[in-house]
Amino acid sequence: MELSSIKQQDNAIRFILSGVTPAFANAMRRVMIAEVPTMAIDDVIIIENTSVLFDEFLAHRFGLIPLTTDLDSYILPEKCDCNSELGCNRCRASFTMEIEAKDDMIVVYSGDLKPDNPVVTPVNNKIPIVKLAAGQKLQLEAYARLGRGQEHAKWQPVSVCTYKYLPKISIDMKKCDSCGKCVKFCPKCILEIKDKRLVVKDIEECTLCTQCIKNCPKKSCPIKVEWSEKDFIFNIESNGALPITKIVEQAAIQIGEKASELSSLMKNLE
């Protein structure tokens, strides 16, 4: 297994994972989407709401706010032994909000949620929740807990999480006269004519569309588009709840935990 060509930018990462099977690459993708735990608001107790949005609408919007997740000090409610409906300090974080529009219309932002634990806060303080006209009031308590994406998409730590095979383009220079027609037809502009020879500029951008072959004027096309089934280009984007490298790390840990659980179950059978 090898990691190469790592490009990280803010909340997005792109890397090539080599020497694995498609099954493993897909397992990583699915675990990142559905099984890496993150924090999200799950219970909202509305004390007063005279805004134009009804309670469920508000609760849904609160749920979708990504919260900074601390996986070391919080555990999943199903693994917690408190057995309480709203959870304990180990399995939930709480927020309060009390806001009233006095003389003018105001916008309620995610930053107006007051966290009890400053470690768990909204990733972005500028998400508008609702607008209040003068005289309208909002008072509520919100409880966040760890959860997994398979339960609800609000617990998903990633927005984009994809992989594709690493393309391989070979050009037979004996047959190619570098007419440049394929350069024009490539939708990703990855081919170019350099020193009167057709070359591949950025192989990672190739989408395997084969437009270069379809538009080649030659009877037998000198271009060959293939892909490697051992190398995968991963494209992952975090919504900020967890740092992007932590998501990949956690996904690998989750797969490992499942495997060790199975192995210990098998050991008990012996």
Place this chain on the structure above:
Amino acid sequence: MIIPVRCFTCGNVIADRWEEYSNRVKGGEHPKEILDDLGISRYCCRRMFISHVDVIDDILKYYEATARKFHNV
């Protein structure tokens, strides 16, 4: 009603950039340039912006009008 917190398709948080977008559109800028500037690259997230109408502003007007009427009586 009000801008959705996340993109319906990919789940990317978009609501935090709505206010800047809507102010700049009102200022006469082309939506394409604003979205490129804000880093909204995928077409699923872009349609969330270009197709959204903030109806909540109109509804608040009704609330204010009825509140005023109630106040005067």
